[in-house]
Amino acid sequence: MFLDIHTHSMSSDANIKKVFNLDITATSLGEDLELFFGGNESVSVGIHPWSVSEEMFFEQIEILEFLAADSRVKAIGEIGLDKLKGPDLKLQEEVFLKQIRIAESVRKPIIVHCVKSFNELIAIKKLVQPKAPMIIHGFNRKSDLAIELAAKGFFLSFGIALIDSELSKNALKSIPLSQVFFETDDEKGLTIGEVYNVASVVLNIELEELKDKIYQNYLELYL
């Protein structure tokens, strides 16, 4: 079984376990919970840093608290910090912290969106010391940073960048496979099979073995 830990593509495939991401904007829930889940049995739910707003976040947090315990919600995310887009970083940090606490209370992993804010992310993890595993999605940075993050207990998820970025390939090679995931995110036309195929070449490991190991990583997030 392939695992796509973070995708925005709704299409289902019997050979792929997908964790479909749902962003809580202030109006996204409405009255109809079933419409919100859209028939998906495995979703991550969170307030994306781009969707954080001063006026709305109390309401957004209430919605997340309500949804987080639902058995279809497998992770809280994508949540995090972005220095290039979204509101003031202080507000992003406040909302990120609130969501980490929700993940802790329901004992579910966290899918992290992090752009140019790795120092802040590391500081927050050190401060809060969440038991909830933190998976940094769309990782495409240097090996040094990958090694540092893995040593601090983060998981890293690799996507489109792995196809043609040496940076991403080297980062993948530099950390334990037990802390690796793969994803398609919102890349149209990218299949999770392509990502796994490249990873299997980069890591010099059989595709079937890679699939098993990554799926095992997923199961162990909940132990």
Ligand SMILES: [Zn+2]
């Ligand atoms: Zn995404």
